[in-house]
Amino acid sequence: MTLLSSSKGLRSLPQILAAATATALLVLLCAVNLQAQRSTSHEITVTPSAADYAAAAEAKNQKIHARPAHTPVGRSTSLAAISNSPNATAPLSPTTAPDSGGPRFPADLEYHGGNVVPSMQHHAIYMNPNRACTITSCWGDPEGFLSDLGQSDFIHVVDQYTGGTGPYTVSNTHFTVNYHPNAAPFTDADMLAIVHAAAALTGQAGYGNEYHVFLPPGQDECFNLGYKVCYSPDDPKTFAFCAYHGSADFSDIGHVLYSVEPFQDNFGCSSRPGTPNGQLADSTNNVLSHEVFETITDPDGTAWWNSLDNGIFGEEIGDECSFLLFTPTAVYFDPSNVTLNGKAYVAQPEYSNAQHACATTSP
Numbered sequence: 001m002t003l004l005s006s007s008k009g010l011r012s013l014p015q016i017l018a019a020a021t022a023t024a025l026l027v028l029l030c031a032v033n034l035q036a037q038r039s040t041s042h043e044i045t046v047t048p049s050a051a052d053y054a055a056a057a058e059a060k061n062q063k064i065h066a067r068p069a070h071t072p073v074g075r076s077t078s079l080a081a082i083s084n085s086p087n088a089t090a091p092l093s094p095t096t097a098p099d100s101g102g103p104r105f106p107a108d109l110e111y112h113g114g115n116v117v118p119s120m121q122h123h124a125i126y127m128n129p130n131r132a133c134t135i136t137s138c139w140g141d142p143e144g145f146l147s148d149l150g151q152s153d154f155i156h157v158v159d160q161y162t163g164g165t166g167p168y169t170v171s172n173t174h175f176t177v178n179y180h181p182n183a184a185p186f187t188d189a190d191m192l193a194i195v196h197a198a199a200a201l202t203g204q205a206g207y208g209n210e211y212h213v214f215l216p217p218g219q220d221e222c223f224n225l226g227y228k229v230c231y232s233p234d235d236p237k238t239f240a241f242c243a244y245h246g247s248a249d250f251s252d253i254g255h256v257l258y259s260v261e262p263f264q265d266n267f268g269c270s271s272r273p274g275t276p277n278g279q280l281a282d283s284t285n286n287v288l289s290h291e292v293f294e295t296i297t298d299p300d301g302t303a304w305w306n307s308l309d310n311g312i313f314g315e316e317i318g319d320e321c322s323f324l325l326f327t328p329t330a331v332y333f334d335p336s337n338v339t340l341n342g343k344a345y346v347a348q349p350e351y352s353n354a355q356h357a358c359a360t361t362s363p
Helices: 013-039 050-057 072-076 142-150 154-162 188-202 279-297
Strands: 002-004 010-012 042-045 060-068 120-129 168-170 173-179 209-214 241-250 254-261 324-326 331-333 336-340 343-347 350-352 357-359
Touching (some): 120 142, 142 279, 142 336, 154 279, 154 350, 173 188, 188 241, 209 279
Parallel strands (some): 120 168, 209 254
16 A cells, blocks of 8 residues: 655655654754753862862852741741842931832842842752752752743842843753761851852853852851851751852852751751742742842842841842741741743742742843
Protein backbone atom coordinates (compact mmCIF):
# COMPACT_ATOMS: atom_id res chain seq x y z
CA MET A 1 0.00 0.00 0.00
CA THR A 2 1.29 3.46 -0.85
CA LEU A 3 0.14 6.97 -0.04
CA LEU A 4 0.48 10.04 -2.19
CA SER A 5 2.63 12.70 -0.52
CA SER A 6 2.29 16.44 -1.03
CA SER A 7 5.21 16.23 -3.47
CA LYS A 8 5.23 14.37 -6.72
CA GLY A 9 6.98 11.33 -5.19
CA LEU A 10 5.34 8.40 -3.42
CA ARG A 11 6.07 7.42 0.20
CA SER A 12 5.09 4.22 1.93
CA LEU A 13 3.08 4.22 5.14
CA PRO A 14 6.01 2.79 7.17
CA GLN A 15 8.21 5.60 5.89
CA ILE A 16 5.66 8.22 6.89
CA LEU A 17 5.22 6.67 10.34
CA ALA A 18 8.99 6.44 10.82
CA ALA A 19 9.43 10.09 9.87
CA ALA A 20 6.64 11.15 12.24
CA THR A 21 8.14 9.10 15.07
CA ALA A 22 11.56 10.63 14.52
CA THR A 23 10.07 14.13 14.56
CA ALA A 24 8.19 13.41 17.78
CA LEU A 25 11.32 12.04 19.44
CA LEU A 26 13.29 15.11 18.37
CA VAL A 27 10.65 17.42 19.89
CA LEU A 28 10.65 15.38 23.10
CA LEU A 29 14.44 15.43 23.37
CA CYS A 30 14.48 19.20 22.85
CA ALA A 31 11.87 19.64 25.56
CA VAL A 32 13.82 17.46 27.98
CA ASN A 33 17.01 19.31 27.18
CA LEU A 34 15.39 22.70 27.76
CA GLN A 35 14.00 21.52 31.10
CA ALA A 36 17.41 20.21 32.10
CA GLN A 37 18.99 23.54 31.18
CA ARG A 38 16.40 25.39 33.23
CA SER A 39 16.68 23.31 36.40
CA THR A 40 20.41 22.61 36.60
CA SER A 41 23.55 24.68 36.62
CA HIS A 42 27.25 23.93 36.61
CA GLU A 43 28.66 23.38 40.09
CA ILE A 44 31.97 24.68 41.43
CA THR A 45 33.28 23.67 44.84
CA VAL A 46 34.89 26.60 46.63
CA THR A 47 36.86 26.67 49.88
CA PRO A 48 37.39 30.10 51.42
CA SER A 49 41.08 30.72 52.06
CA ALA A 50 42.97 32.75 54.64
CA ALA A 51 43.13 35.51 52.04
CA ASP A 52 39.33 35.52 51.77
CA TYR A 53 38.97 35.88 55.54
CA ALA A 54 41.54 38.66 55.53
CA ALA A 55 39.60 40.44 52.79
CA ALA A 56 36.41 40.10 54.84
CA ALA A 57 38.10 41.54 57.92
CA GLU A 58 39.30 44.53 55.91
CA ALA A 59 36.01 45.15 54.05
CA LYS A 60 34.73 48.73 54.18
CA ASN A 61 31.31 50.37 54.07
CA GLN A 62 29.48 47.21 55.04
CA LYS A 63 25.71 47.59 55.24
CA ILE A 64 23.14 44.97 56.28
CA HIS A 65 19.35 44.99 56.54
CA ALA A 66 17.59 41.99 58.07
CA ARG A 67 14.12 40.50 57.86
CA PRO A 68 12.79 39.90 61.39
CA ALA A 69 11.74 36.39 62.37
CA HIS A 70 8.17 35.89 63.51
CA THR A 71 9.42 35.07 67.01
CA PRO A 72 8.99 36.98 70.28
CA VAL A 73 12.55 38.31 69.96
CA GLY A 74 12.12 39.12 66.28
CA ARG A 75 8.93 41.08 66.93
CA SER A 76 10.43 43.03 69.83
CA THR A 77 13.88 43.73 68.38
CA SER A 78 14.32 47.20 66.92
CA LEU A 79 15.26 47.76 63.31
CA ALA A 80 18.52 49.35 64.44
CA ALA A 81 19.51 46.15 66.23
CA ILE A 82 19.19 44.04 63.09
CA SER A 83 20.49 46.55 60.59
CA ASN A 84 23.40 48.94 60.30
CA SER A 85 22.10 50.56 57.14
CA PRO A 86 21.62 54.34 57.28
CA ASN A 87 17.87 53.79 57.54
CA ALA A 88 18.31 52.31 61.02
CA THR A 89 19.66 55.48 62.62
CA ALA A 90 18.87 58.28 60.18
CA PRO A 91 16.95 61.26 61.58
CA LEU A 92 13.25 61.39 60.93
CA SER A 93 12.13 63.23 57.84
CA PRO A 94 11.44 66.82 58.83
CA THR A 95 8.40 66.98 56.60
CA THR A 96 5.50 64.72 55.79
CA ALA A 97 4.00 64.18 52.37
CA PRO A 98 3.12 67.46 50.62
CA ASP A 99 -0.41 68.59 51.30
CA SER A 100 -1.92 68.69 47.85
CA GLY A 101 -5.49 68.68 49.11
CA GLY A 102 -5.85 65.06 48.07
CA PRO A 103 -5.21 61.75 49.82
CA ARG A 104 -1.90 60.96 51.46
CA PHE A 105 -0.20 57.59 51.31
CA PRO A 106 2.03 57.28 54.39
CA ALA A 107 3.39 53.86 53.36
CA ASP A 108 4.94 55.24 50.16
CA LEU A 109 8.72 54.85 50.04
CA GLU A 110 10.97 57.90 49.77
CA TYR A 111 14.15 58.11 47.71
CA HIS A 112 17.34 59.11 49.54
CA GLY A 113 19.73 59.52 46.64
CA GLY A 114 21.62 56.20 46.73
CA ASN A 115 22.27 53.54 44.12
CA VAL A 116 19.63 51.14 42.84
CA VAL A 117 19.94 47.99 40.70
CA PRO A 118 18.26 48.27 37.27
CA SER A 119 19.55 44.85 36.18
CA MET A 120 21.27 41.98 37.97
CA GLN A 121 22.61 38.43 37.80
CA HIS A 122 22.07 36.07 40.75
CA HIS A 123 24.79 33.71 41.99
CA ALA A 124 23.86 30.87 44.38
CA ILE A 125 26.26 29.57 47.05
CA TYR A 126 25.18 26.43 48.93
CA MET A 127 26.77 25.63 52.29
CA ASN A 128 26.80 21.84 52.37
CA PRO A 129 28.27 20.28 55.54
CA ASN A 130 29.97 16.98 54.72
CA ARG A 131 27.91 16.96 51.51
CA ALA A 132 24.83 15.96 53.53
CA CYS A 133 22.42 18.08 51.46
CA THR A 134 21.07 18.05 47.98
CA ILE A 135 19.69 21.36 46.75
CA THR A 136 16.21 19.87 46.51
CA SER A 137 16.21 18.28 49.96
CA CYS A 138 17.53 21.32 51.82
CA TRP A 139 16.28 24.33 49.85
CA GLY A 140 13.94 23.29 47.02
CA ASP A 141 14.89 24.99 43.76
CA PRO A 142 15.94 28.57 44.53
CA GLU A 143 17.72 29.02 41.19
CA GLY A 144 14.61 27.89 39.32
CA PHE A 145 12.53 30.30 41.39
CA LEU A 146 14.89 33.20 40.68
CA SER A 147 14.82 32.38 36.97
CA ASP A 148 11.02 32.35 36.90
CA LEU A 149 10.84 35.53 38.98
CA GLY A 150 13.11 37.28 36.50
CA GLN A 151 10.81 36.32 33.64
CA SER A 152 7.62 37.40 35.39
CA ASP A 153 5.58 40.57 35.60
CA PHE A 154 6.09 40.57 39.38
CA ILE A 155 9.75 41.61 39.15
CA HIS A 156 8.75 44.77 37.30
CA VAL A 157 7.22 46.23 40.45
CA VAL A 158 10.78 47.52 40.93
CA ASP A 159 10.91 49.44 37.63
CA GLN A 160 9.21 52.48 39.19
CA TYR A 161 12.11 52.71 41.67
CA THR A 162 15.08 51.80 39.46
CA GLY A 163 14.10 53.48 36.20
CA GLY A 164 15.13 50.27 34.39
CA THR A 165 13.48 47.11 33.17
CA GLY A 166 16.08 44.44 33.94
CA PRO A 167 17.01 41.82 33.00
CA TYR A 168 17.27 39.86 36.25
CA THR A 169 18.93 36.58 35.40
CA VAL A 170 20.59 33.58 37.09
CA SER A 171 24.18 32.53 36.55
CA ASN A 172 24.68 29.13 34.90
CA THR A 173 27.21 28.32 37.64
CA HIS A 174 26.53 27.83 41.34
CA PHE A 175 28.97 27.25 44.20
CA THR A 176 29.09 24.59 46.89
CA VAL A 177 31.07 24.97 50.12
CA ASN A 178 31.79 21.62 51.77
CA TYR A 179 32.62 22.21 55.43
CA HIS A 180 32.73 20.49 58.81
CA PRO A 181 30.15 22.08 61.11
CA ASN A 182 30.90 22.91 64.73
CA ALA A 183 28.86 24.14 67.67
CA ALA A 184 29.60 27.84 67.14
CA PRO A 185 27.34 29.81 64.79
CA PHE A 186 28.66 31.35 61.63
CA THR A 187 29.09 35.12 61.78
CA ASP A 188 28.62 37.70 59.08
CA ALA A 189 32.41 37.82 58.76
CA ASP A 190 32.27 34.17 57.67
CA MET A 191 29.60 35.05 55.12
CA LEU A 192 31.73 37.87 53.73
CA ALA A 193 34.70 35.52 53.32
CA ILE A 194 32.55 33.03 51.43
CA VAL A 195 31.08 35.73 49.21
CA HIS A 196 34.55 37.10 48.52
CA ALA A 197 35.81 33.65 47.50
CA ALA A 198 32.96 33.16 45.02
CA ALA A 199 33.07 36.69 43.59
CA ALA A 200 36.84 36.49 43.16
CA LEU A 201 36.42 33.30 41.12
CA THR A 202 33.74 34.75 38.85
CA GLY A 203 35.34 38.17 38.54
CA GLN A 204 31.81 39.57 38.69
CA ALA A 205 31.15 42.22 41.32
CA GLY A 206 29.40 45.58 41.41
CA TYR A 207 25.72 46.45 41.41
CA GLY A 208 24.97 44.02 38.57
CA ASN A 209 25.52 40.89 40.68
CA GLU A 210 24.20 39.46 43.94
CA TYR A 211 25.59 36.43 45.78
CA HIS A 212 23.08 34.42 47.83
CA VAL A 213 24.52 32.22 50.60
CA PHE A 214 22.13 29.36 51.48
CA LEU A 215 22.66 27.73 54.89
CA PRO A 216 21.60 24.12 55.62
CA PRO A 217 19.19 22.97 58.34
CA GLY A 218 20.69 23.24 61.81
CA GLN A 219 23.23 25.93 60.95
CA ASP A 220 22.96 29.08 63.08
CA GLU A 221 24.33 32.46 62.00
CA CYS A 222 24.83 35.70 63.95
CA PHE A 223 25.82 39.22 63.04
CA ASN A 224 28.88 39.06 65.29
CA LEU A 225 30.66 37.05 67.96
CA GLY A 226 28.39 38.47 70.65
CA TYR A 227 25.74 35.91 69.65
CA LYS A 228 22.90 38.24 70.65
CA VAL A 229 21.22 38.89 67.30
CA CYS A 230 21.04 35.66 65.35
CA TYR A 231 19.24 33.18 63.21
CA SER A 232 19.08 30.52 65.93
CA PRO A 233 15.97 28.31 66.06
CA ASP A 234 17.74 26.21 68.70
CA ASP A 235 18.21 29.29 70.93
CA PRO A 236 14.94 31.28 71.02
CA LYS A 237 16.33 34.06 73.19
CA THR A 238 18.60 35.23 70.32
CA PHE A 239 16.42 34.19 67.34
CA ALA A 240 15.80 37.63 65.81
CA PHE A 241 16.03 37.36 62.01
CA CYS A 242 15.29 35.02 59.10
CA ALA A 243 17.62 36.44 56.45
CA TYR A 244 19.32 39.65 55.40
CA HIS A 245 20.81 41.44 52.43
CA GLY A 246 23.99 43.45 52.54
CA SER A 247 26.81 45.12 50.67
CA ALA A 248 30.51 45.73 51.25
CA ASP A 249 33.58 47.16 49.55
CA PHE A 250 36.58 44.85 49.14
CA SER A 251 39.94 46.37 48.32
CA ASP A 252 40.65 43.90 45.50
CA ILE A 253 37.31 43.17 43.80
CA GLY A 254 35.27 46.24 44.70
CA HIS A 255 31.63 46.58 45.72
CA VAL A 256 29.72 43.33 46.29
CA LEU A 257 26.03 42.71 46.97
CA TYR A 258 24.98 39.60 48.88
CA SER A 259 22.24 37.98 50.90
CA VAL A 260 22.35 35.36 53.64
CA GLU A 261 19.54 32.80 53.41
CA PRO A 262 19.39 30.45 56.41
CA PHE A 263 17.11 27.40 56.36
CA GLN A 264 13.57 28.78 56.33
CA ASP A 265 11.27 25.83 57.02
CA ASN A 266 11.14 26.26 60.79
CA PHE A 267 8.82 27.81 63.33
CA GLY A 268 10.27 31.31 63.03
CA CYS A 269 10.52 31.75 59.26
CA SER A 270 8.30 29.28 57.40
CA SER A 271 5.43 30.04 55.08
CA ARG A 272 1.99 28.61 55.70
CA PRO A 273 1.39 24.92 54.86
CA GLY A 274 -0.25 23.77 51.65
CA THR A 275 1.72 25.87 49.15
CA PRO A 276 2.23 24.77 45.51
CA ASN A 277 5.84 23.53 45.84
CA GLY A 278 5.72 22.36 49.44
CA GLN A 279 6.47 24.21 52.63
CA LEU A 280 10.27 23.74 52.43
CA ALA A 281 10.71 25.11 48.90
CA ASP A 282 8.17 27.91 49.16
CA SER A 283 9.48 29.05 52.55
CA THR A 284 12.89 29.41 50.89
CA ASN A 285 11.38 31.20 47.90
CA ASN A 286 9.30 33.61 49.95
CA VAL A 287 12.17 34.89 52.08
CA LEU A 288 14.54 34.90 49.10
CA SER A 289 12.16 37.09 47.11
CA HIS A 290 11.94 39.53 50.04
CA GLU A 291 15.72 39.97 50.04
CA VAL A 292 15.97 40.22 46.24
CA PHE A 293 13.40 43.02 45.97
CA GLU A 294 15.03 44.93 48.81
CA THR A 295 18.51 44.55 47.29
CA ILE A 296 17.28 45.90 43.96
CA THR A 297 15.58 48.96 45.44
CA ASP A 298 17.89 49.66 48.39
CA PRO A 299 21.22 47.82 48.04
CA ASP A 300 23.15 50.02 50.48
CA GLY A 301 20.42 51.44 52.70
CA THR A 302 20.64 54.78 50.88
CA ALA A 303 17.93 54.52 48.23
CA TRP A 304 14.23 53.65 48.73
CA TRP A 305 12.80 53.29 52.25
CA ASN A 306 10.14 54.85 54.42
CA SER A 307 11.45 57.88 56.29
CA LEU A 308 8.22 59.31 57.66
CA ASP A 309 7.48 59.17 61.37
CA ASN A 310 4.50 56.87 60.85
CA GLY A 311 5.28 53.64 62.71
CA ILE A 312 7.09 51.98 59.79
CA PHE A 313 10.11 54.27 59.68
CA GLY A 314 13.12 52.58 58.09
CA GLU A 315 11.14 49.84 56.37
CA GLU A 316 12.02 48.83 52.82
CA ILE A 317 9.86 47.59 49.94
CA GLY A 318 9.48 44.11 51.43
CA ASP A 319 9.19 45.00 55.11
CA GLU A 320 5.94 46.87 54.60
CA CYS A 321 4.25 43.84 53.03
CA SER A 322 5.46 40.95 55.19
CA PHE A 323 2.16 39.51 56.43
CA LEU A 324 1.68 36.87 59.13
CA LEU A 325 -0.90 34.13 59.57
CA PHE A 326 -1.75 33.22 63.16
CA THR A 327 -3.20 29.78 63.87
CA PRO A 328 -4.07 28.17 67.22
CA THR A 329 -0.75 26.31 67.20
CA ALA A 330 1.73 28.32 65.12
CA VAL A 331 2.59 31.56 63.34
CA TYR A 332 3.56 31.56 59.66
CA PHE A 333 4.52 34.06 57.01
CA ASP A 334 1.45 34.51 54.82
CA PRO A 335 2.62 35.13 51.24
CA SER A 336 0.41 35.54 48.17
CA ASN A 337 -0.26 32.99 45.45
CA VAL A 338 1.67 34.08 42.37
CA THR A 339 2.29 32.71 38.90
CA LEU A 340 5.84 33.33 37.70
CA ASN A 341 6.75 32.41 34.15
CA GLY A 342 3.76 30.06 34.05
CA LYS A 343 4.57 28.24 37.31
CA ALA A 344 2.72 28.45 40.63
CA TYR A 345 4.55 29.75 43.71
CA VAL A 346 3.85 31.77 46.83
CA ALA A 347 5.78 34.98 47.53
CA GLN A 348 4.99 38.00 49.63
CA PRO A 349 3.82 41.09 47.76
CA GLU A 350 6.06 44.17 47.56
CA TYR A 351 5.13 47.78 48.16
CA SER A 352 4.26 49.77 45.04
CA ASN A 353 4.26 53.56 45.25
CA ALA A 354 2.40 53.65 41.95
CA GLN A 355 -0.43 51.55 43.38
CA HIS A 356 -0.10 52.75 46.98
CA ALA A 357 -0.46 49.15 48.06
CA CYS A 358 1.29 45.81 48.42
CA ALA A 359 1.36 44.33 44.91
CA THR A 360 2.47 41.24 42.98
CA THR A 361 2.04 42.80 39.53
CA SER A 362 3.61 45.86 37.97
CA PRO A 363 1.50 49.02 37.65
